[in-house]
Amino acid sequence: MDEELAKPVTDDEIFRAHEGGKLDIGVPRPISDPRTLAIAYTPGVAKVSLAIAEDPAVARTHTWTHRLVAVVSDGTAVLGLGDIGAAASLPVMEGKSALFKTFGGLNSIPLVLDTTDVDEIVETLVRLRPSFGAVNLEDVSAPRCFELEAKLIEALDCPVMHDDQHGTAVVVLAALRGAATYTGRQLKDLRVVVAGAGSSGIACAKILILAGVGEVTLLDSRGIIHEGRDGLNPYKVEMAKVTNASGLRGGIAEALRGADVFLGLSSSQVPEELIATMAPNASVFALSNPDPEVHPDVARKYAAVVATGRSDFPNQINNVSAFPGIFRGALDAGATRITENMKLAAAEAIHAVALDELDADHIMPSALDPRVAPEVAQAVAAAAVRDGVAPKPV
Numbered sequence: 473m474d475e476e477l478a479k480p481v482t483d484d485e486i487f488r489a490h491e492g493g494k495l496d497i498g499v500p501r502p503i504s505d506p507r508t509l510a511i512a513y514t515p516g517v518a519k520v521s522l523a524i525a526e527d528p529a530v531a532r533t534h535t536w537t538h539r540l541v542a543v544v545s546d547g548t549a550v551l552g553l554g555d556i557g558a559a560a561s562l563p564v565m566e567g568k569s570a571l572f573k574t575f576g577g578l579n580s581i582p583l584v585l586d587t588t589d590v591d592e593i594v595e596t597l598v599r600l601r602p603s604f605g606a607v608n609l610e611d612v613s614a615p616r617c618f619e620l621e622a623k624l625i626e627a628l629d630c631p632v633m634h635d636d637q638h639g640t641a642v643v644v645l646a647a648l649r650g651a652a653t654y655t656g657r658q659l660k661d662l663r664v665v666v667a668g669a670g671s672s673g674i675a676c677a678k679i680l681i682l683a684g685v686g687e688v689t690l691l692d693s694r695g696i697i698h699e700g701r702d703g704l705n706p707y708k709v710e711m712a713k714v715t716n717a718s719g720l721r722g723g724i725a726e727a728l729r730g731a732d733v734f735l736g737l738s739s740s741q742v743p744e745e746l747i748a749t750m751a752p753n754a755s756v757f758a759l760s761n762p763d764p765e766v767h768p769d770v771a772r773k774y775a776a777v778v779a780t781g782r783s784d785f786p787n788q789i790n791n792v793s794a795f796p797g798i799f800r801g802a803l804d805a806g807a808t809r810i811t812e813n814m815k816l817a818a819a820e821a822i823h824a825v826a827l828d829e830l831d832a833d834h835i836m837p838s839a840l841d842p843r844v845a846p847e848v849a850q851a852v853a854a855a856a857v858r859d860g861v862a863p864k865p866v
Contacts, residue, residue, distance in 0.1 A: 494566045495582075531602070532806075541580040541799055542604040543568045544597065546588050548613035549636070549671075552739070552761060558584035561611055568610055568635075575845045576796030578803065580608075590620045598627050606799055609634035614671040615707050631802040631810045637675035639791035642798070642815050643836070644676045644735060644757065645683055646822035647789045650835030651755040651777040653827070657732070663687040663718075663751075665727045667765065668737030669697060669708055676735060681714055682812060683819070689731070690715045693740070695723040725749075733757065736765035744770050755779075759789055777832055786833035793822050793839055797848025805853035805862035814855040821851035 503512050510516050524530045532538040547561035548554075565582030572580035581604070585593055597607060607628065612620055621634045633639070652659055662685050666677050669692035677688045690697045690711055697704065698721060699712045720726050724742060728734060729749045736742065736758040742765045747756060756771040758764035759781040768785045771778045779787035798818050802810055825837045825844055837844050856862035 490563055494563075494570050536579055537603060538605045538803060538806075539579050540604045541569075541572055541578055541606045541608050541803075542597070542600070543572070543580055543582045543608045543610055544585065544593070545582075545610045546585050546593065546612055548588055548611070548616070550611045555613065558586045565610060568608065571792055572608075572796055572799065574796075575792060576800040576849070577845075578796065578800055588616070590616055590623060593620060594623045594627055597624060601628060601630070604630070605803055606631040607633075608795065608799065609636075611636065612671075614674075615705055617671045618674075618707055625809060629808050631799065631807055633795070633798065633810050634671065634675075635791055635795045637671045638679075638810070638815055639795040639798070640672040640737075641675040641679040642794040642819045643789050643791055643822065644759075645679050645816075645819040646793070646826070647757060647779055647787070647836050648680065648685070648733065648755070649819065649823040650826045650830060651733070651779075653823075654830055654832060654835055655753045655755070655776050657753075659684045660686045662732040663689065663730070664733040664735060665689045665691070665724075665731045666735045666737065667691050667724060667727075667740060667742070669711065670737070673737045674707060674711055676737065677711060677715060679812075679815060679819070683816060687717045688715045689718070689720060689727045691724060691727055693738070696720050696727055734765075736760055738765070739763070740765060742766045744773075747771055747774050750774060757789060777835055779835065783839070787835055788839060789836060790839040793837065793841075793844050794818055794848065797821070797845040798852050800845060801849035801852025802856060802862075804849060805856040807853075807856040807862040809861050810852075811855065811859045811861055813859050814852045817851040817855035818848045821847045 503509050520534050543565045545561045545565055547556055547558040550556050550561045550564055562582060562584050565584055569580035569582050572578045585596060587593060607624060609621055617634050621632060624632045664680055664685055666673050666688060669690055677690050680688050696716060697708050697712050698716050704712060725746055728746045730751050732751050733755045739760050747766055753776040755777040756775040757779045758766050758771060761781045764780045768778045768780055779789050781789055822844060825847055826835060857864055
């Protein structure tokens with residue numbers, strides 16, 4: 473383990489690092505004399521404003537909007553803290569913006585909205601559309617997040633992605649490709665158990681099916697989701713139609729028996745004896761933070777590959793490997809939306825970087841690997857052009 477990582481982080485260190493916020497605005501060209509002032513502001517700026525009034529496309533090249541991501545939250549599902557409100561979510565959104573700049577080279581502004589009404593959020597962002605180039609939805613509770621994302625995609629002519637759903641799905645798929653390659657398997661031969669049917673669980677199940685995983689078994693707090701089960705919301709009803717091909721009934725015990733992969737996206741703890749019933753050379757992705765569904769040391773007794781969402785164990789599965797490059801690629805290409813193929817391309821790009829040093833403890837590149845975001849961006853931009861949501865390069 474890295475020596476710096478092994479040092480305990482103190483509360484004082486955390487609060488000092490956040491004092492005054494984690495963001496500021498830089499000025500790329502200095503304003504230091506009357507001439508530069510006249511160019512940057514009045515009267516020179518009027519020339520640019522008039523050019524945009526005549527041709528709105530000029531805003532893409534002569535303002536920061538084409539490189540600006542709005543990180544939007546209503547504070548209803550913040551990390552593992554739950555519904556703590558818009559103001560309390562702001563440090564997290566600032567952190568997200570800092571990651572966009574650090575890993576994707578993109579400007580980003582956090583926008584926390586003091587409303588949980590989906591239509592009000594959509595209306596607000598539609599009115600703000602001239603000010604940004606893309607929307608990263610963050611920490612919005614399920615199932616509202618599904619409706620909100622769908623309505624924003626329909627209402628806005630720019631990339632929109634709920635990272636808790638799709639950023640998670642992309643890195644999980646990349647990690648699964650790494651685990652499958654390491655254990656000598658094909659995705660089509662795997663049965664994956666997804667514990668947790670919230671925003672990330674449903675998104676992960678969908679992308680795994682799209683990528684060709686043989687079978688996905690999805691569970692919520694009441695057990696295996698299957699057709700005909702009472703009390704399913706509309707999103708779970710749809711998932712019941714495309715998961716659980718074996719027709720399993722029951723809970724986690726029935727689901728895990730003989731399974732090739734466990735993907736934990738809930739806070740429920742999984743007993744050791746159930747992990748022991750999985751197939752030989754299984755993979756365990758216990759992603760709940762701060763406490764994984766099963767401790768990695770326990771999982772390693774039975775699984776060939778073990779991953780968590782934490783940075784102090786091998787194989788951290790972290791969204792930062794995905795979202796900076798996805799948005800960078802979409803904005804580089806001038807894409808109007810983020811398609812399923814763009815997400816698949818992102819996962820494949822992450823996996824390709826991992827192949828350089830693939831082993832049981834390295835099925836994913838490090839979240840800090842500087843190669844990842846550029847590779848993801850290039851793959852996503854190319855996929856956007858292929859899907860017809862971005863203009864072809866001249």
